[in-house]
Amino acid sequence: MTEKPKMIRSHLADCITNDLVDMDISVAGWIEDVRDIGKLGFVLMRDFTGMMQIIVAGDLLSQIRTIPRQSCVLVEGKVQRSKAKNVDFEIKANKISLIAKAIHPLPIDPTGRVESSTDKRIDSRALDLRDPKVSAIFRLRSSALQTIRNFLRSRRFTEVTTPKIIGTSTEGGANLFRCDYFGKNAYLAQSPQLYKEQLTVGLERVFEIGPYFRAEKSHTVRHLAEFTSVDVEAAFLDYTDVMEIVADLVRRVISDLMHLCNADLKLTWQKVTEPNTVANRNEDEAIHKMKELFGISNGSALDPLELKIEQLTYERAIDELRGQGESLSFGDDLSDMALRKLGGLHKGFYFITDWPMRLKPFYIHEKEENQELSCSFDLQFGYLELVSGGRRQHDPDKLKNRIIEQGLDPSGFVDHLRAFQWGMPPHSGWGLGFDRLMMVLTNSQNVREVVLYPRDAERLGP
Ligand code: AMO
Numbered sequence: 001m002t003e004k005p006k007m008i009r010s011h012l013a014d015c016i017t018n019d020l021v022d023m024d025i026s027v028a029g030w031i032e033d034v035r036d037i038g039k040l041g042f043v044l045m046r047d048f049t050g051m052m053q054i055i056v057a058g059d060l061l062s063q064i065r066t067i068p069r070q071s072c073v074l075v076e077g078k079v080q081r082s083k084a085k086n087v088d089f090e091i092k093a094n095k096i097s098l099i100a101k102a103i104h105p106l107p108i109d110p111t112g113r114v115e116s117s118t119d120k121r122i123d124s125r126a127l128d129l130r131d132p133k134v135s136a137i138f139r140l141r142s143s144a145l146q147t148i149r150n151f152l153r154s155r156r157f158t159e160v161t162t163p164k165i166i167g168t169s170t171e172g173g174a175n176l177f178r179c180d181y182f183g184k185n186a187y188l189a190q191s192p193q194l195y196k197e198q199l200t201v202g203l204e205r206v207f208e209i210g211p212y213f214r215a216e217k218s219h220t221v222r223h224l225a226e227f228t229s230v231d232v233e234a235a236f237l238d239y240t241d242v243m244e245i246v247a248d249l250v251r252r253v254i255s256d257l258m259h260l261c262n263a264d265l266k267l268t269w270q271k272v273t274e275p276n277t278v279a280n281r282n283e284d285e286a287i288h289k290m291k292e293l294f295g296i297s298n299g300s301a302l303d304p305l306e307l308k309i310e311q312l313t314y315e316r317a318i319d320e321l322r323g324q325g326e327s328l329s330f331g332d333d334l335s336d337m338a339l340r341k342l343g344g345l346h347k348g349f350y351f352i353t354d355w356p357m358r359l360k361p362f363y364i365h366e367k368e369e370n371q372e373l374s375c376s377f378d379l380q381f382g383y384l385e386l387v388s389g390g391r392r393q394h395d396p397d398k399l400k401n402r403i404i405e406q407g408l409d410p411s412g413f414v415d416h417l418r419a420f421q422w423g424m425p426p427h428s429g430w431g432l433g434f435d436r437l438m439m440v441l442t443n444s445q446n447v448r449e450v451v452l453y454p455r456d457a458e459r460l461g462p
Contacts, residue, residue, distance in 0.1 A: 008074060008099075014049035016089050020079040027052055027091060028074045028099070030130060032111055034064055041065075042084075043093075045075065046130065053082060053090040060093050070102035070110065070130070118448055125452055125462065136264035137442045137450055140257055143264075144438065145209065147256040148230055151249050157205040157232065162195035164211065168412035170194050171361055175215045177225075188213035191431055193363065196233035197392055198419040200427040204235040209434070217457050220336075221446040222384060222436060226455040232389075233429035239365075239375045239391040242428045243351060246379055246387055247309045250349060250437070254294060254304040257441060258287070265290070268442040290443065295348040309379075310350040317342055317352050331356045336383075343383030353377045362402035365391040375428070381440045389430025396420035 009028040011020070016027075029047035041061045043054040054075050056064050067073065077093040084090070107123065108116040110130035121128040129135045149159065165186050169176050170193045177188040192208050199206045208231045216223045234242060257265050269286035291297035296304050312320075318328050324341045328334075334342065334352075342352075353376070357366050360374045367373040376390030393399045396417055403410050410417070438450040448454040453462060 009047075012049045013045075013047045013052045016052065016079060016091075018089075021081060021089070022078060024076065024078055024094075025091065026074060026076045027054075028072070030070050030072055030102075031064075031067060032069065034069070036061070036065065043075075045073070046132075048135070051087075053084060053087045055080075055090050055092045056096070060096055063096055067096075067098055068102050068104045070106055070127075071098060072100040072102075073098055118446055122448060122454060122459070123462065133267050133270075136267040137438070137444065138452065139264050140261055140268065140442055141438050141450065143257060143261050144253050144441065145434075147253050148209065148249060148434075151252045152207045152232065155205070155245060157207045157234070158203050160196070160199060160203070160206045160208050161210065162189070162192045162199075162208060164189045164213075169408070172406055172408050177213050177215050190214055191229065192231050193361075193431075194413075194416045196231055196429060197363065197427060198416065200233050200235040200425055201419055201422055204425070205233070207232045219457065221448075222439070224435065224447055224451060224454050224456055227447075227451075228434040230432040230434050231429065232432075233427055235425035235427045237428050238426075239353075239377060239389065239428045242389055242430055243311075243353075243377050243379075246389070246430055246432065247307075247349075247351075249432075250309075250379070251305050251307050253437070253441070254296070254307065258304060262287070265441075268444070293348060307349070310346060311353055312346070312350065313354045314352055314356065314373075315354070320345055331358055333359055339380075339385070340383040343380065346380070347382055349379065349381050349386075351377050351379055360390070362406045362408065363392050363399065365393045377430075379430075379432075381436075384436055384440065385433070386436050386440070387430050387432045389428065391426070391428040394420065394424045394426050396424070 009026050011025045011027055013027065013029070027045065027047065029045045029052070031043060032046050032051065033044040035042040039057060041056040041064055043056055043064060045052045045054055054077065074097040075091060075093050076095040077091040079089055080092055082088060082090040106127065108121055108128060110127050112131045112133060129138065153159070165181060166189050167186060169187060169190065171190045176190060179186050179188065189212055191212050192210065196206055196208060210229065211226050212229050213226050216225055232242065232245065266286050269290045288297060294304070294307065296302045296307050315330065317334065318330060321328050321338050321341055326338050326341060328338065354367065354373045355376045357364070357372055357374045360376055365375045367375055374390060378385050379387035393402060399420060400410050400417060403413055435447050435451050439447055442450060444450050
């Protein structure tokens, strides 16, 4: 991998190869560690592509002793082969320039040697990202988003952007953030539900990846007040069709991350107990653990594109939970406890389909053969709900009745209902909680680990 020399440095850490031996180069980054053996110093320096070993002696050794760890430096020197076990090349420094000094003590240790709480790390997120296990999560996030975009475009979906400041609630419910909009009440969008449905009239298949807002007071590891969702809506497809689309999308994301971002994936699945600099012997175990959990390992490695995703109806889920001692009747929602029990029975990805109509929002279509049931589904990973979706009610009169039945004011939905007079096609779609998917893909136990600057009831900064 080569990159043209830039203004300050000539090479990145991962560009230092055999061809450069005996050549003078310059590298820039942050000092992670210094091993001082008296006459010689071994400096570990990191840039965004990896770690470098710098050898310093004489005056430079005295200089490096005065520079605090995590300071930003430029090193000029000659590349040589290294005798160390875990590095192939090193740079014998002939000049070190301090670009920016790091204060001491730092609020967290970005080498990961001293563990800090998630809260403390988020308070210093920019610094936290110098820990490769943390930055790996955000590189994986970026790659997953790219795969999702490519995948949906390959299925002929058009990416759209809909307003986030809206005049009426989209999903119903009380979890709306209200704001003042030039003297009028406005709300932050809970989802693009109404817009994406309307857009099927003209674009047929749309998707949106955007931030949505819910005034969730719940203090859980899976709820945020601002989260990223991937939303899809498609004309002339039934809910079973869009279930297949989301299943294929999940398979594709796992496959791409495994093939294109294997090193980052390993980092996030490793239980790193050793310093980041040491190659971890459990790398392959880490990926094996991931495959097992995802259901793509049966002794021999299976292709993630073949991943089977089980389907169970809501009624079966209730039966299974009764068998586990939960006292549930048809029509009851599945509590956190119930979902955890169900997750214990169904590890990995699975769908729960055909929920009772009474548990679903006004826009969900009933089943023709049983009006108490809905054409709807959730995609779960263990206890965690990742996706919810379904077929929509596209008959304007029935839709208006459902709005009233659910205690919402139809005057707030006038613009929406108008679109249903213009030849609204039958349509289905889903919303995927992207942050939750990233939790699963990176083996993170708290959604805050996969969101750069999370927002919840307690946190409005940084
Ligand atoms: P729902 O409300 O189930 O459905 O949201 C869709 C998915 O978004 C994620 N999610 C959240 N993630 C983090 N923090 C939150 N507070 C949060 N709330 C929801 C979940 C959830 O499965 N309009 C429908 C979707 C549709 O039918 O198309 C909707 O918003 O992973």
